Amino acid sequence: MNSLNRKLFRDLWQMKGQAVAIALVMSCGIATFVLSRSMLHSLQLTQDTYYQRYNFADVFATLKRAPESLTERLAEIPGVGQVQTRIVVNVNLSVPGFDEPASGKLISLPETHRPRLNQLYFRQGRWLAPGRDDEVLASEAFSLANDLHVGDTISAVINGRQKKLRIVGIALSPEYIYEIKPGDLLPDNEHFGVFWMNHEALSIAYDLDGAFNDLSISLLHGASAPEVIQRVDDLIEPYGGLGSYDREDQLSNKFLDNEIEQNRNMGMFAPTIFLAVAAFLLNVVMTRTINTQREQIAALKAFGYSNLEVGGHYLKSVLLIVAGALLVGIPMGIWFGGVVTEMYAKLFHFPEFTFRIYPSVLLGASGVAMTAGVLGTIGSIARAVRLPPAEAMRPESPTGYGPTLLERLGLGRLVPPVALMVLRQLERHPLKTMLSTIAIALAVSVLVLGNYMQDSVNYMMAAQFHWVQRYDMSVATTEAVADRAIYELGSMPGVLLCEPNRYVSVRLRAGSRHRRVGILGIRSDSDLFGLVNMDGKPVPLPPGGLLVSQKLAEILDVGVGDWVQLEVLQGKKPIRQAMIAGTLQDFAGLSVYMEIDALRQLMREGPVVTGAHLLVDPKFQTALYRELKETPLISAVTVKQHAIDSFDKTVAENLRVMKSINLLFACIIAIGVVYNSARISLSERSRELATLRVVGFTRGEISAILLGELAVITLAAIPVGLVCGRFFAWWMTIAFDQELFRFPLVISQQTYAFAAAVVLVASTASGLVVRRRLDELDLVAVLKSRE
């Protein structure tokens, strides 16, 4: 090794604490980059190959009943590739040993050949035997959640009749990667499952011989989905078509796309913060190093080292720190990848999901890390390169200290001299003081951001489960029925309160914009269903007109008072006009509410209902489940507690993991920044402090001078960081604003307190470490050295 490189390594070793701290901050940025980008690509690749290999359809539609002969006409639509018709029905299930009601979808499979679209990935067991009407394939998610195996039986209420079904195989479908009950926010695999059954058996049971009620279509390359959708709608309309939609509105795909999008956002956001902080720290350290090495640089140049060699020397030390960061950050990112993959396994059901490490991502990570390192230090390195050697030989003239603002205001005498020294030091380097403050503030804000997600989701869940869903159970009927039926529900065991509702599927149209949504008609004095804004303020249900999600109003570009066209997607499919009477700032989905009688009037129908919300005495819950299961009219029962449990099992757990990771990151930033600031101050001022010691200042006093500066910066940074954290949270709220979820900007007092506390502890700890060095300060050596 040549002497210059030896100098490089010894200098780095000298500042190993700082180098490690910076490398760690940088490695967090690298890890988040590797994690998010690899996860993004892995998800996309898995999604693409799964969709392609298993012929995931492009357009979907549900209808009431259409003859098979329609298939040919559908296939003739320009742009249509394959057409797959099938029967899909919603059923109530019971799993042996479970009293709780579960529901499911039964999907028909052709008996003689594989389905053309939405093919199944076969995990276990065998295919359905032709002609059997008591065999099903069960989705893997449901089987796992309920510990069901090939050979087990479940029973389902098929067209009003209880039927035992034997599970002969376990399968997965690209249609149900995210297996969620329509209308739910989170999957509850224990209580909702998808099953596949012979076509013939289903068609007989539901009187759909020679007919179908569900449609999947694949598009030819380059076909326009909106055009095909329009044509399909025209064709299926007479058969009770509910309007077709493309992948974008396909539930499972929508959630998966949302997750992919989040990874894309995180892949930008998190690395930017960490790398910016790392670049700043490198900048401070490199500026300091080059300042202290002015005369060494001059000597190197005097002896004929070229500017390039001198610049390269310092650049190399930056790149070594970056290399260290990559060595830590890449494995860390890969490890996090494993953790997140495990989290995804609970939510997304792929035949196989591997977190792949892409060389391009690793290269990208190296590229951005190096760029951050170079951007952070290029200024100081350029100064080293430009430094005229003759000038560097001259001792630097002492920097001009001036009276501080406090003194200029005439208040100088009120402040002890030690405090004045601290203030003068801070004022002398306004830029550095500001940047240090910003860096520590960033650490605070990362901590705020780390806990914000949980605060927000907790708030959202609390609001959803306490303010909105005040009921214990919600039931849906198989079709619209007279409200008398609901009063029967009210007299079932344990039902304390029963409120009927009316649900209508519609397409809302305003000009060229439109969305498929459901209108929920409820009573304006409802006790069991609350209409509340994000902030918890109840929103009154207007007597006429629609109350819509703010997001829906934005999508349709309408405001209160505007009229929209309302195309009912069921029954006789009437088209009506309705007024937007109010907007609601809700958390998820696109919702439309209407006073139930106004809705009936709009539909020109009598007092019909499609479901009810129930308040239930917990003592009678089991008995009630049983009775509901036997009620043919009821097609689905949703128990609020199950949603809460499922949330706790999946999302809450995932959030906890994410939170610990964030905490780790934030602590690294906090310690990295504070420790570095302290070390730099120590190095800049050791001479001055040693002099003060020599002339009789105590250890305590000089510690106060050094650490006072740090304390002032930390204390100033905390409020700034809390505000920045809130700003970042707000930014994230905007970035993640989707039709699916809208995270409320809720940050708890604890989150703020925690962020401040962690940074205070990190500061104190760094301060103490530096103080120990101060105690060991070799007075003679410091004064002997010339700086």
Place this chain on the structure above:
Amino acid sequence: MAGRATGDHFSRKLLTAMTGKTATTQESVFAARKITKVYHMGEVDVHALRGVDLDLYRGEFVVLLGPSGSGKSTLLNILGGLDSPSSGTVFYGDQQLTDFDDAALTRYRRYHVGFVFQFYNLIPSLTARENVGLITEIASNPMTPSEALAMVDLADRADHFPAQLSGGEQQRVAIARAVAKRPEVLLCDEPTGALDVQTGVLVLEVIQKINRELGTTTAVITHNAVIAEMADRVIHLSGGKITGVETNTTKREAAELTW
């Protein structure tokens, strides 16, 4: 280009012949003509050099004597290619330093010049041997670091870091570093400025020994008139001008000096 350079070379020889008090038979290493150096410090212009003509001859030992602020360092830095004059020309042999670009100046310093500074300017993170190695690694015909350290009588301290050496020892390491490349010229800027008398004498002895044994043209800056007694020639500088040049008829040994 070449023609002009030859012309300049010719006129320089002519000038030397006309002005040189010393025998024209001596070959000049440096020839500086009418050099000025002005530093612009905000409003005021500092005239560090106000038209200096100077020749240094091969193998001689010159002392530049002058009070603080008289422009000694500025002049030395210009000769050493660390700085360039505001006007005037400097020839090194038949090459015009004042025409050199940055890369050429770097090569010039790398292969021809050895510097010794008042504050040693050693690299603190390198041992004595490594500090010398830093320079021999990029030179064309260097001695080994051990040889160089032996010349300054520090063979036994080769593996010590600067912080473990006394000021005089550090300065001797700096001299070893400067001479290890076998430079044509050795430029020392107040090499004893930070040292006590005894150590200063020791350092001067080493410089004298280098000048004698290697024949290296040596210029030493000082404001200490005593040191001038060991020089072949003493050049007096004051207010950015050469105020006098004297040739010592008898040179004193460094070891005999005291102040």
